[in-house]
Amino acid sequence: MLHEREEEEEEEEMDKQQQQQQESRSSSNKKVDLGVIATWVKKHASLYEAATRHPFIESIRNGTVDLSSFRRWLGQDNIFVRAFVPFAASVLVKACNETDDSSDMEVILGGMAALNDELAWFKKEASKWGVTLSAIVPLAANVGYCSFLKSLMSSEVEYTVALTAFWAIEAVYQDSFAYCLEEGAETLEELKETCYRWGNDDFGEWCCTLEERANRRLQMASEDVRKKAEAVLLRVLELEVEFWDMSRVGI
Numbered sequence: 001m002l003h004e005r006e007e008e009e010e011e012e013e014m015d016k017q018q019q020q021q022q023e024s025r026s027s028s029n030k031k032v033d034l035g036v037i038a039t040w041v042k043k044h045a046s047l048y049e050a051a052t053r054h055p056f057i058e059s060i061r062n063g064t065v066d067l068s069s070f071r072r073w074l075g076q077d078n079i080f081v082r083a084f085v086p087f088a089a090s091v092l093v094k095a096c097n098e099t100d101d102s103s104d105m106e107v108i109l110g111g112m113a114a115l116n117d118e119l120a121w122f123k124k125e126a127s128k129w130g131v132t133l134s135a136i137v138p139l140a141a142n143v144g145y146c147s148f149l150k151s152l153m154s155s156e157v158e159y160t161v162a163l164t165a166f167w168a169i170e171a172v173y174q175d176s177f178a179y180c181l182e183e184g185a186e187t188l189e190e191l192k193e194t195c196y197r198w199g200n201d202d203f204g205e206w207c208c209t210l211e212e213r214a215n216r217r218l219q220m221a222s223e224d225v226r227k228k229a230e231a232v233l234l235r236v237l238e239l240e241v242e243f244w245d246m247s248r249v250g251i
């Protein structure tokens with residue numbers, strides 16, 4: 001009897017160990033599913049949060065935003081988007097030169113089509129808010145960000161690195177403005193169109209597709225290129241924080 005009981009306990013112990021091994025295998029699989037970019041967003045969560053939950057964005061979401069801050073942001077962002085167009089075009093050129101996968105080109109082209117509407121939207125929105133776009137001078141944070149974009153256009157910068165920056169730039173705006181459209185947000189009615197411009201679900205889905213394309217390239221990239229891409233992601237997040245800072249009055 002005692003011998004049989006010991007055998008049963010041994011079998012139960014074996015089953016338990018196999019169960020634990022199975023669970024650890026499936027949890028490690030979950031880690032693989034995260035993807036390189038989501039792993040970096042998790043690793044640098046405080047900087048990502050600083051870029052996507054900035055006080056300027058919080059003030060839009062809770063309805064307390066100073067409208068002169070908003071006007072300043074609008075005038076500066078129009079300048080940024082005009083510098084972003086050639087950067088996006090340079091990512092498209094790198095995609096055509098460096099990848100065999102034509103779906104990257106289609107995803108990037110999709111983003112560029114939106115940029116065309118965006119330039120027209122800034123003109124309309126500026127006249128709604130009495131902002132004379134032609135009179136706006138780029139402030140220091142904007143000059144710095146635009147020159148960073150220009151540096152990424154160099155042929156020395158790998159497609160995978162530029163694609164990661166492209167994703168980060170778009171994803172910060174999508175995440176920030178979607179936050180202002182969430183249930184319970186108190187965003188002013190007259191600011192909802194701006195938030196919707198980047199916060200809408202279609203743009204959100206496009207950003208996810210862009211993230212998948214970037215992850216695919218990052219997975220197959222060398223360690224050196226992955227390191228450069230991570231550094232560029234962090235730099236974009238820092239520049240986004242400085243851009244929001246610049247928009248607040250008196251800075």
Ligand SMILES: Cc1ncc(CO)c(N)n1
Pocket residue numbers: 077080081084169170172173240243
């Ligand atoms: C500063 C800045 N970052 C990202 C975007 C997204 O297009 C934008 N319009 N402006």
